[in-house]
Amino acid sequence: MPDGNTTARRVRRLTALAYVAPAGLVYAGFALWPAVHTAYLSFLHWDGISAATPAGLSNYRSVFTDPAIGPALWHAIVLIVFFAVIPCAIGLLLTALLQGGVRGMTGFRIVFFLPQVLPMVAVGITWRWLYADDGLVNQALRAVGLGGITRAWLGDYNFALIALGLIGTWAMSGLCMVLFLAGAQKIDISLYEAVALDGGGAVRRFFTVTLPALRGEITIASVITTIAALASFDLAFVTTNGGPVNRTTVPGLLVYRLAFNESDIGRAAALAVVLTIVVIVFVTAIRRLTRERP
Template identity: 30%
Template sequence: MAIHVPERHAPSAAPRTRSRRSTSRDDRKRPQPGRIPGQRWYTPYLFPIPALILFGIFFAWPAVTAIQLSFFKWDAVSQPIFVGLDNFARLASDGRFWTGLGNSMLFLVGMFPLLVVIPLLLAVLVNQRLPGIKTFRMLYYLPVVTSMVAVGVAWEYVFNQQGVLNWILTGFGILDQPIQYLLDPVWALPALVLVEGWKSMGVFMMIYLAGLQTIPTNLYEAAKVDGASAWHRLRHITVPLIVPYLAVTLTMEMLEAMQVFTSVYVMTQGGPQDSTLTLGYYIWSAAFQKYDMGYASAMGLVLWLLLILMALANYRITKGRTVMT
């Protein structure tokens, strides 16, 4: 009897792999990590457009216009007249400009302890877990949100000849007779420095406080175990680790000191005898009292370049100094 042997079929060919073209097409259809399905490639670039428009309208365009005006003579009414570098040459012989620059530098020096040193010590204090410390933070920050005009008017009563400051100093026998501080060429500038520093101190304290809360507490605990005093902990742990925040406060202090205007406008108008004339007030006076827009723009450009140089110098000094000493 014949035996039927089933035929052996050749093994079927291996399944064909998809082409690279189809694979890449599928990959494109698959949602990419971190990307919203259906999102266009240009969608993220649409979000900064409103901010860029505002930046261009309120900063870039006025800055370019001010640079252009510094080469013209213009009274805001008649046609501008091109004068080249005459406005800048005029600065060299303008005594009031150098007086304003010198007073601005005195503001810079005088506000340094009020806005850089004292806020650091206050931040160390309010960083402690003490009863009512949050209320103290709020009260200390209150002058920051108060209008400088209101602050100036209030401090005028403090510095008045019959004000509370003279009452205290004469009551304790420190002064023989009251002083009219804002009318005295010797005391007017220190009085304004005190007002500016008192008002802005809360901002700088909060910046330091944010930096202090990033420092690990185990560093202080280890230092206490080793017998380090509070001064050594401040010097060798706190200060080196908040150098980036110190760089921010130094830059902000320079910007604020060199652009002081409102307190001078409200309390002294640059007097007496130009003893409180700052560069910011002199620029405003040239532009909106004398309508010398070109000269005011030239002074503003010089102030802008000076602030850039000071900020760069501050950056070079504080750059990389975060290593504990």
């Protein structure tokens, strides 16, 4: 017969499950089940209307032999530099500059974090106007005497991917800065005082105290921004739709085209599964590289 302590533990466990159950059901219904169903569809030939037929591994073979997949994956990897590496570097730099406390810190955070509040579709449309031949970017270049380098940036084969990546840099830098500033606030001030007593300046304090203490925040920022780069469908779709000449095509855009333009749901699902695996591989690598060594 269970004693009082065992009964109390069971009650606490059931109470905890009761609180978690609603969120768990929502997550299972809107995240887990769609993922499982997508994996199921990847083994079928289906146009979204007629009856589906078994496909075996043919959809996956088609994905890995499609000549468009390699360039699209490479474009996504290039975007990681603009969505993750550069924003994290900018966020660390801004944290180092603002950490000491400046007037109007709340205003700085709001301004830099604002792109995260805006829908990425709205961001893409706005930057498409800014990058246009008569947009503000070219107007600013002409105003400072650099009219010779102006162009329709998103329509230029050599600069379209870079221009798209810089939008991601603008959008993600504020997120990284806010995460790093929040992490820096939990650092014990006595650590900085010890470095100062040892004769260390601002640069040494940052690299010996701040940077190691932000390991967790750097991991979170890197994971979020890397996923945004690998799954950057909305921004590419709104700004360039993969052009010019597929120069800015990313895997998410190929999934959309296969599903809605070519009505090949099976191949689209297979590519989505492959993209998910790629995201998991990158996230796992980031977590291993940034984890604290014993």
